[in-house]
Amino acid sequence: MNILNKEQLRATDQHTIQVQGIRSWDLMERAARELLKAITREFPHGEFSILCGPGNNGGDGLALGRMLKEKGINTQVFLLESPKYSEDNLENQKLLEEFEVFNLEKLPELWPDSIIIDALYGFGLRTGLGIEWKALFEKIEGRTCLAIDLPSGLLADELTTSPYVKADIVYTFHCPKKAFFAPEHGIESFEIIDIGLEKVGDGNYQYLADVHLLLNQPSRFAHKGTLGQALLVGGSKGMTGAIDLATKAALRGGCGIVKVYGPGCTPDLPSEALVQRDINLEYIKQTPTIDAKTTAIGIGMGMSHNGQEALLEFLSVLPPIPLVLDADALNILAKHPEKIPTGAILTPHPKELDRIVGTSKSSFERWEKAEKLAKKKGIYLIVKGANTHIFFPDGKILVNSSGNYGMAKGGSGDILTGLLTAILAQGYPIEKALPLGVYLHGLAGDIAAETLGHDAMNAGDILTFLPDAWKLLRRRACTTSKYPRRSTEQRELL
Ligand SMILES: NC(=O)C1=CN([C@@H]2O[C@H](COP(=O)(O)OP(=O)(O)OC[C@H]3O[C@@H](n4cnc5c(N)ncnc54)[C@H](OP(=O)(O)O)[C@@H]3O)[C@@H](O)[C@H]2O)[C@@H](O)CC1
Ligand SMILES: Nc1ncnc2c1ncn2[C@@H]1O[C@H](COP(=O)(O)OP(=O)(O)O)[C@@H](O)[C@H]1O
Ligand SMILES: [K+]
Structure with a gap:
């Protein structure tokens, strides 16, 4: 719309x-x-x-x-x-x-x-x-x-x-x-x-609602190789919860394999994830040499000097696209804006964005700055909040319609990062993956709020209800299509 x-x-x-x-x-x-x-x-x-x-x-x-x-x-x-x-x-x-x-x-x-x-x-x-x-x-x-x-x-x-x-x-x-x-x-x-x-x-300014139209239907013959590999890089001493949430979200994001690279202190993560630990205990020091189609960096990485060096080093060696940059990666890049790679996906909340583009007197000014930055650097910006805005390098802006204030709890953003990375890893083009992931995340939050109430729900509950959100989207996709393909899965959903 x-x-x-x-x-x-x-x-x-x-x-x-x-x-x-x-x-x-x-x-x-x-x-x-x-x-x-x-x-x-x-x-x-x-x-x-x-x-x-x-x-x-x-x-x-x-x-x-x-x-x-x-x-x-x-x-x-x-x-x-x-x-x-x-x-x-x-x-x-x-x-x-x-x-x-x-x-x-x-x-x-x-x-x-x-x-x-x-x-x-x-x-x-x-x-x-x-x-x-x-x-x-x-x-x-x-x-x-x-x-x-x-x-x-x-x-x-x-x-x-x-x-x-x-x-x-x-x-x-x-x-x-x-x-x-x-x-x-x-x-x-x-x-x-x-x-x-x-x-x-x-228009170039749209309200996001019909994202089920963006869904791919995986083949019955899909295997873990064809469904993509996501790599999450992050964590540091005292900040290991974020990578845990992002990993769990990626595991519910539909991709074939989820890999994680973190410091030696990375806690036990769900056994479905393949975890590699750095030789350094407290923060990531080395550049991971892990093969994956899509990478997200920054989740709970911390701002230590060595962590910053490692990030800048990663950026110079990692395949640049698709690359999701979140949390501390954004804070580090705010000091080195010239190092923001073209084509990258940045997921700042307003404060993180302010660190990159300077403070703004109003949301309108902040949106203008985000639009300019996305165009100038050729990047994708997901500015989080109620009605998350997605800014594209070509000037398009999408405004999310799902989500609620029950999601305004620590960790919700880490889940978005994990989910987006998993969706991108499956080969969805960025133009589809971002609206799909952002809307789905909000939809899971809406189901959580409906079931548990806004007050008591926490970020982890977004994970609990991600399966329901996926199913709801899949159901919408097969009921709105004029000639739906009737795979076994679709018939069961209807
Ligand atoms: N397409 C749609 O979506 C449809 C829209 N529709 C409806 O039309 C509405 C828009 O109607 P609208 O254009 O007549 O404007 P509206 O808001 O009633 O104000 C105009 C009046 O305010 C005056 N005025 C202006 N500034 C002023 C000021 N600072 N201080 C004081 N006065 C000021 C202005 O005076 P003037 O500028 O002429 O001197 C004029 O008298 C829209 O919001 C929706 O409700 C539906 O009917 C159907 C389809
Ligand atoms: N009032 C709200 N309405 C809808 N979504 C919200 C609201 N508040 C927060 N969210 C969502 O929750 C997430 C919060 O992300 P972030 O600020 O990075 O949190 P954290 O750093 O704790 O993970 C974003 O996806 C944001 O869109
Ligand atoms: K009115």
């Missing part, structure tokens, strides 16, 4: 009107009907106070108000007084004539228990709202509030520091807006409302 900016949204809107031979009013009517369904499904016994602005966002609110009233649902509609209204807004004002519409005062008389529907402004806002809005927004804060398309006052594609509505759920049309992914904005929940807009090409 493309993530569109406001210019692209307008173009999509116009294109749809032309191709479908409809009026923009019809689109607003469609939007309101879909909103009605979503809102009454979520709040079947609610009564509503709708705050409408002068543009088409306000028009959506007016149309929704009419539909709620026609269904006999208690609804008050307030309209902001304005010297100018959009055409469709005016048409909807007329259609509401038989019902009373109140003037939106600075502090309107809202029913005490109603659910607020915010239809003041959508993506058409040119600049942030003035502080005169603060009083109203504070008045509705603390009440259940649903925003139409965007919380009013929030700018769709940039950082907003001026007042905006704090909504519990944002019902957004067609696609999520970039502003929803910035933690600064605190958008806790959004639901995408499909209003049948036409697709205008494949």
Whole structure:
């Protein structure tokens, strides 16, 4: 799904009107009907106070108000007084004539228990709202509030520091807006409302969901040689847990063989993994001479001087692609950015990224820097967090839709590294392996949270539920394909 900016949204809107031979009013009517369904499904016994602005966002609110009233649902509609209204807004004002519409005062008389529907402004806002809005927004804060398309006052594609509505759920049309992914904005929940807009090409900024379409189907005749070999290099004295988690994740990642190279103090790892230990006890000193198709380096390596030397040495001798660089490898490379190999996959969390590109004042600035770095160095950057962003060297950006805050526990990132390495080792092209691994990791986290709860789950539980996540993806793959190949495995899943 493309993530569109406001210019692209307008173009999509116009294109749809032309191709479908409809009026923009019809689109607003469609939007309101879909909103009605979503809102009454979520709040079947609610009564509503709708705050409408002068543009088409306000028009959506007016149309929704009419539909709620026609269904006999208690609804008050307030309209902001304005010297100018959009055409469709005016048409909807007329259609509401038989019902009373109140003037939106600075502090309107809202029913005490109603659910607020915010239809003041959508993506058409040119600049942030003035502080005169603060009083109203504070008045509705603390009440259940649903925003139409965007919380009013929030700018769709940039950082907003001026007042905006704090909504519990944002019902957004067609696609999520970039502003929803910035933690600064605190958008806790959004639901995408499909209003049948036409697709205008494949954008370079996409929301990841249909990753099952990327799955390969291994042959019945596959053997451990054909399923690929993954090598994980990492660990140091006092930091051996990370390599343990990464190894277990790689063992659940579908590749044929998982090899590990660590210092002498590397603990016992699952017996399926082939472990080699360095002559040095505390940190890796030597360059491993292990044959493997895909390598991940950095997991719990530490920042000792010798460890740093070893890493830089590895980079000069290891086959460069596919190469996953995580954790301490990133911290070491932050000091030697010229040594970041072209084609490498870097998996920083925001702080690790900051060490490489410098600190940023906002997520938007950080995303811009990540995009530039990926293009300049010809590398892949997986910037982890809620809605992990994957930056490609060609400028493409994918935003992950799976995962939850239950995964915000130490070790979750190590599991991602192990999983990605195993997927890459199987021969998936990088363009497919990264979205597949990132989404799958989040999906396993979602199943863990559903089963165990967000609070109690820990990173290891992502591993426990990886098998369920794989099965769910495989099932989706065979149910969405028009002519599914019916291998024994697929028949069993269906
Ligand atoms: N394609 C889709 O996805 C569909 C979108 N739809 C809906 O349309 C919405 C977009 O509608 P929109 O373009 O009319 O803009 P909207 O957000 O209502 O605001 C415009 C009004 O705000 C005013 N204004 C601007 N800046 C201001 C400021 N700083 N301070 C104060 N005022 C300011 C501006 O004034 P003007 O710039 O004209 O002077 C104008 O009056 C979208 O979010 C969705 O809800 C659906 O109906 C169906 C399909
Ligand atoms: N709030 C969240 N929502 C979704 N995923 C999250 C959230 N917090 C963390 N994660 C995921 O958990 C992982 C954390 O990685 P990282 O910060 O490297 O942890 P660690 O270094 O402890 O392994 C990332 O994959 C990230 O996307
Ligand atoms: K709104």
